[in-house]
Amino acid sequence: MSKETMTRPIHKKAEPRNWGNTALAILFLAIMLFPVYWMINASLQPNGATVDTTWLPLNPDFTGYLTAIREQGPNLVTSLVISLGSVLLSLAIAAPAAYALAYFKVKGAGVVLFAILISQMIPGIVVANALYTAYNDLGLLNSIPGLILADSAHGIPFAILIIRAFMNGLPSSVIEAAKVDGAGHLRAFFSIVIPLSRNSLITAGLFTFLFAWSDFLFALTLTTTEAVRPVTLGIFQYIGAYVNDWSSVMATAVLASIPAIILLVAAQKYIAAGTSSGAVK
């Protein structure tokens, strides 16, 4: 690692056309994403052949894609709605809590923080089993709000911890100054804290999205019909007790990744924009 990587003055007088680094990043990306390539390759193999897969899909077979497009479209939309809903709910609950835990000297804050940490140690199946009964009684089974609430069980505690960790880096003088100016807690929160924490909110939001997107357990436990079915569960249409249709499984996974990756790239752009504008510092 060169000296420059350690420090960041490069930020200011950056050499914007540093393609050497880009090449290095692409090389690493190629290694990291080889399994993703292999998934795409497998999705194009005839009959979902899983043995002796050729390095390149020279005779691509699109049967899996046709099946996936025909059957998984609505599930994809469901997944997106639930994941975005979970991001909104998680941030709405986590951001104020993180702020309170980072700045207020509330009695019991330590306990709350520790409880949140403990919650992350609980196996998902334990939560899912308990939720089924409650959801059944409340009529929340097979509903999008029900799944948003449940999927946020991954996102909320995580987002609180992450946002709080980042907020610790915020100079409290800024908030104090705002208060001196007569801003109440709410105004200080919305007009100072939120904009300043933009990066951490996006990072937390990103992972909340990914948690909800990849959830299988809650989707499986809390649905009993095909009415509301996220794509992770939809994929199981091709995994049977006896035989599997791997080309459809892989094709669905490929198709489902596309809208999600677009969202992620957009979110990252947003982070970059926020940083370079310098508003934060």
Added chain:
Amino acid sequence: MSLAADLSPSKAQSRQHGPAVDQAPLVPRRRNRHRKERLFQWLFLVPAVVYMALFFGYPVVKNVIMSFQDYTTATFFTGEAPWVGVQNYVTVLSSSLFSTSLLNTALFTIGSILGQFVIGLALAIFFQRKFPLNGILRSLLLLPWLLPLIVSSAVWRWILDKDSGALNRFLGDLNIIETGVPWLTSTSLALIAVVGVNIWIGIPFNLTILYGGLQEIPDELYEAGSLDGATGWKAFRYITWPMLKPVVSVVLVLGVVYTLKVLDIILGLTNGGPANSTQTIATQSYALSFQEFKFGEGAALGNVLVIISLVFAVLYLRASRRAVDE
């Protein structure tokens, strides 16, 4: 500041507040304002506390109770489960498989965290450089997280297959190996292979959060530091690392907590085999509950895992609090 540091000052603070409240009757108006202020502060926390109680409190308590019962499939239907005290704990802790699972869990967690964190941090620092396509490439690194685990574990099983897997074919073409390496079917390699796949899954998490943490460090610090001669390694040691500490704490603590309970990846890749060489406490607890239907024992073992997690968290937080104090 780490989680620990935060746990302690707030407690200390509340202790300081205590006497203030006691004296309050002398100054009623101040007391009122103080109360209103505190109420207001709590409002920020209330939604989160309520949510946590509903979605975690109840399941946890239920699981703890279950671990002290002879909880079988019949219990689900009849609701009857005799109390057996600590019998379930005795059974699972004295099982010959427990020590194997414990060791595997430790190796799996340490290996995964070391790999994920070191590679994640190195990449996060690397991506601080400005170069074309930086943002897009960084986002694409999150792709592994978009794949359902059933898909990534199936793909990895094909890649790691002894006879026709891509990895062995690649190594064979380079003449590094002569016969297929039994990545997933050798008792000495399977755990390494599973750790490798888990590192692959964990890198995006570490990279993204550490990157975010690095972005938060004000440039002014580096500028000031460079005037004092802190550049390169020194800048990292005296500016980057201390400033990144809170984020590092969260990444490590959450990383360990998440890794300890990893289930699907191991089940998908090896199912705990061959010959239990990748059996961890999490997979063992799952097997007890959902394959052998010994729910009481499964819950007990699950709770043992939570306690291990807890002990780690407390020790880590203590240690870093001490580091802060010094």
Added chain:
Amino acid sequence: MKSAFTRNRPLATAVTALVGLPLLLAGCGASSGSAGSENVTEISVMDYYNNEPDKSFIGDALNSCAAEAGVTLKRETVPGKSLISKVLQQSSSKTLPDVLMLDNPDLQQIAATGALAPLSDFKVSTEDFAPGVLSAGTYKDKVYGLAPTVNTIALFYNKDILAKAGVTPPATWDELEAAAAKLTEGDQYGLAFNANPTYEGTWQFLPLMWSNGGDEKNINTPETTQALQLWTDLVKDGSVSSSALNWTQADVNDQFLAGKAAMMVNGPWQIPALSKQPSLQYGVVKIPVREAGQTAVAPLGGEVWTVPQTGNKARQAKAAEIVSCLNSDKNQMSMAKARNTIPSKTSLAETFAKENPKLATFTELVKTARARTGQLGDGWPAQATKIYTAIQAALTGSASPGDALKQAQGQ
């Protein structure tokens, strides 16, 4: 409160009151309804045929039976591995479906909980079913579930590869070892089977164990040791890839399809995939026995249909009609043909074998096939775990077959 957990434990109730009150209270008044005379118009069904083409085959049969009973269907299909946890959740919240499909080795486990109704309550006929099928569906002398069609496993062989090597399909263990060794060449293995650490690995081992007189109640016997020795030798000789330790039956089939294995142990559900590759000529024989003259005993596979105790007699009666209808001669024959499985009534077997020669070996085997839970009932899962634990220990070389079985049995 409806949850099993809150029903009779004061501490639990107290805690629920503290943390779960708002969520749970809402449901207290709800009841699953128990009026016996209501007019049943809809029946709920849960099964694990979640992928095509089985999903539609079973769906069609269910729909026609529902139409016959004058009701409509509300069907839920869940991934195979999650069926049991789903059943348990539903049984604790008293939301079990009216008709429930279970994999046959799970039946006794669920019947033991009291969640299922004996089919005799509804006068469902159990005549003429193969003994193995009935034993799988029986718990404490009462039949709780019936399987319209069943399956088992046998030895598939690639006709072209065997002919080229001048090998005839093996009938004894010695022949199997010799054939597998001869057929192993380059990147082609003589045989593929599944010895993974799941119940599937146990299932594939049972034909050897049972045909040789081994017994699941005690696996630490010479008979079972001999059987495990065979599996171990095949892997040690290199006639079977050590990947068998991690393969599923689906993987085994992929190996066979790709020509990487000349023979394989598998079931008739692979036939559609095999037929898709017209260049592949394959035959099916019984899994070899140790000595000529021993009877091949195969394990019984397949799913049974049950009527859960939902507390509503009228609905249960309708559900029983559907279970009965699924098991009618006509449905058994058509489902067996469509799904490459075997009708479970012995009187149908002969006609079926004649009409479906590719399934003849399986039809033959099913007549005497043995249910996994026949002896141990709900004790089967624990013993099945011991069996695959021993297989894994022996095949990885961590212990000799004898020691592996002894250790596993002692656990």
